[in-house]
Amino acid sequence: MKNWLVRWGIIAGASAGLAVAASAAPAAIDGRDLTAFVDGVMDARMRQDHLAGAAVVVVADGKVIVSRGYGYADVARRVPVDPATTMFRIASVTKLFTATAAMQQAEQGKLPLTVDIGRYLDFPVRRVSNQPVTMANLLTHTAGFEEGVFGMFVHPNEARPLGAVLKATLPALVRAPGQQSAYSNHGMGLAGYLVERASGERYQDYLARHIFAPLGMTHSTAEEPVPARFAANVAKGYSFAEGTLREAPQEIVNVAPAGAISASAGDMGRFMLAQLDGGRLGAATILSPSSTADMQRCHFRADPRTGCMGYGFYEQRIAGQRAIAHGGDINYAHSELVLVPDRRIGIFVAYNSAEAEGARDDFARQLLGHLFPAPPRLADYAGPETADDYAGAYLMNRRPYSTMFAALGLGLQLSAEATDKRHLMLFDKSWRQVGPGVFAADAPGGDDTRLIFRRNAQGKVTGAMISAYPYAQSERIGWIxxxxxxxxxxxxxxxxxxxxxxxxxxxxxxxxxxxxxxxxxxxxxxxxxxxxxxxxxxxxxxxxxxxxxxxxxxxxxxxxxxxxxxxxxxxxxxxxxxxxxxxxxxxxxxxxxxxxxxxxxxxxxxxxxxxxxxxxxx
Incomplete structure (x- = not known):
């Protein structure tokens, strides 16, 4: 939910750019071997980054093969993390549950995905084109909202119903729907509110009754603060300063469908198993196989060379595998859920420390890199283009445009510098050219991550994107x-x-x-x-x-x-x-x-x- 420029700066090893041959999967994943590998990765990163606690669950072929807790849920009381019962703030991974709820309502015919959402709202959303905003736009982050800063968090005694929050804080539409992907917390909040309107239930109650209960997710809630029965289970948030872990206040997400859920790693494993088995877990069904597949397939691709947006999920390429994922970040909690549907593998990791953003971004890449050999290295580009064509300044499209917070865009600029004919420097990292307008991270395993540049009909370079993060793009800007x-x-x-x-x-x-x-x-x-x-x-x-x-x-x-x-x-x-x-x-x-x-x-x-x-x- 935060620090989206940082998201671009981390080399995550992911792309759906140029085709690569799928590497062979192991005949069967050895749970003990993988657990030992995970323990090594987590123990090292916990020490390196001074992290308080973490939990990991890995599922494959319909069962849990790794379920581990690390460090502490409560440092002062020395309460260890239990993957079955310790509840982590999953932040924006909540959006996958919001998308699942929307798909349920679509299945029932109450909330069609391609109909103007204005039919179902009790307040207007001002258009900027004749094209209506649909639920499909909200779930793929293509509605056209500018970034909304005001109203994302709230003090507990100032909480209001979701509809009132959105009426007061919904950002403006700044482009026609379906043109660009630009990650929007408020857009997903609007999707959750539409679920409320269609079902007649509060968003939090809806998830509890129609997703958590059927899947047996007994340690999950979208209520904030959490109900009293869960108070002892929630991992406290921490930051590391002056050589010690300091407890942080709990953040209350004002737009609940964008990031309010607290859940145990074990419960997240159950959700992943259902997503990997056509919406089913044992005797329970939360979605039909066709709706589950529709949620996970591509619905918007900004460029043929990059990843695409599903409904809630975004596509990446990790260790040569097609993955669908969602990360979650608030100030003192970081998490990520990654599915590899073709291999029936699911990975979830969560941390309760401010300093864990890099760790959560690396974990699935390390694990899948352990399971699958790296794809062949892409050949260097030998065409007429040079890196100088792409050097310049770029500005993220996920930003405020029409309010005084637009000035924050000064801190969201990317500067690409040509270091020679075939290399660019961006985020203090080197990128080598591997195709027309395509650069790969110049690091071991970096071919999965692509820096993609776009040209207009006149051949002018107009923007760039990172293949691993198809939910945002950037626009080339002038010196002024x-x-x-x-x-x-x-x-x-x-x-x-x-x-x-x-x-x-x-x-x-x-x-x-x-x-x-x-x-x-x-x-x-x-x-x-x-x-x-x-x-x-x-x-x-x-x-x-x-x-x-x-x-x-x-x-x-x-x-x-x-x-x-x-x-x-x-x-x-x-x-x-x-x-x-x-x-x-x-x-x-x-x-x-x-x-x-x-x-x-x-x-x-x-x-x-x-x-x-x-x-x-x-």
Whole structure:
């Protein structure tokens, strides 16, 4: 649910790009051998990353073959992790249950996948095209929503019903449905709310009755905080700082269908077994075989060379195998579920530590790499293209567009640098070209991960994507929208602002319009400094990080925007006074300072307006 740029930065060893031959599976997986391998991987990573606790379950051929707990669910009380009963926050893996619930309602004819969702909602969703948003769009993250920051988390005493949350916080649609995949927590929240509307049951109650109970998932709940009967089972969250594990407060996900479930690894094993057996587990059936297959197949592929989106699942290629997966991340819990349907293998891993994001991303790749030999290394590209064609700046499409949070896009930029004719540097890693617009991670096993570039009809490079993460793409941007441009504008403003402040002090007793003009310009500089300072302080010093805005609209952000708008007013009035009294300024040696400040200050404020920090885009 968080840190999606980090998701791109981790080399996960996955792609559905150029075809590779499927490697032969072992005749049978030796449970003892695999358990020993898993123990080695987990023990090493737990020590390396200072993790509090973790749980793993692996299923194959209709049975559980690995079920292990590591470390502690409660460090202070020394309560060990039990894979059968310790409940981990699974975060966005919740979305697979939301998608399953939606498929159940579709099976019953109550919630067709390809019908305008507006028929079932009790509040409007403003369109940006004539094409309606459907449940299929929500389940594949192709509805066209911008990223919603506000309202994702809530304090326990401020929780509201799902419908009320979505009415208050649903982000805007910024593109027509079906054009691009752009991961949306609120979009999946809307899918869960549609399940509520169609079934007449609360989302949490629906999952309990129609998925958890039939599958015997006795240690799973979507309630937050968890019911009293589970309180002793939930793994506490931790972060590692100053040489010790520190207990963290529990995060309450305000948009429950996007990430509210707490579940044991054992229960997740039961869910995987059902998904791998056509929706059945023993005598229980949660989906028909056809609906289960439909949930797992490809429904949106942004580019033929990359992975695709199923309903809830996204496709990857790991160790030469087609896998479908979903990861889950909140601040103090990380998890991942990976299925290899053709091999009837399922993997689930969960951690209760902030530092576990890399560990969870690596685990399934290590395990499947142990079971299957690596595919053949792809040959280097020998065509006319060069890496220079793709060097430049790119911006993720999973971001806020229309609100003041659009400025966070400055931190979501990717910079690709050509190091030679056939190699790019991205995320501090080397990528070698293996085809037209296709680069493979230049590391052992890296051929499963592809960096894919897109061109438009005129042959211009317009965007990029990572094959392992088909739920988001990026758009190539010009220099004006980059972080260096922002830094250049700030530097110019700072230089002339400092000179202007000195000039204002020197002429503080000068009578007439010149003094007033300089005073207003100096005031605008102070307002810009204060505004940027308010916003930066929230981003840097907020304990929850920049997305702590999910708890409440940050007062520092609002104050910063107000101050920047006042700076525009002061700058414009000051510039008008300068123009009206130009003769007096023209006779002064320091007129270039005044002009320089107006130009650099205006440029900076124009850039801030481009990032929605000038205006009132709340």
């Amino acid at each position: 929208d980059t972080m260096p441009a922002a830094a250049f504008a700030v530097a110019g403003w700072a230089i002339f602002g400092s000179l202007l402040a000195a000039l204002g002090w020197r002429h503080r007793r000068t009578p007439g319009g010149a003094r007033r003009a300089i005073g207003l310009l100096v005031a605008s500089a102070g307002l810009v400094l204060a505004g940027i300072g308010c916003i930066a302080s929230r981003l840097i010093f907020a304990p929850e990080g920049p997305y702590g805005a999910g708890y409440t609209m940050p007062p520092a952000f609002v104050a910063g925007v107000v101050l920047l708008n006042l700076a525009v007013v002061a700058l414009v009035i000051g510039a008008v006074l300068v123009a009206l009294g130009w003769r007096s300024f023209a006779r002064r040696r320091h007129s270039l300072v005044v002009i320089g400040y107006i130009v650099t200050g205006g440029t900076l404020l124009a850039l801030l307006a481009r990032w929605q920090l000038v205006g009132f885009a709340f």
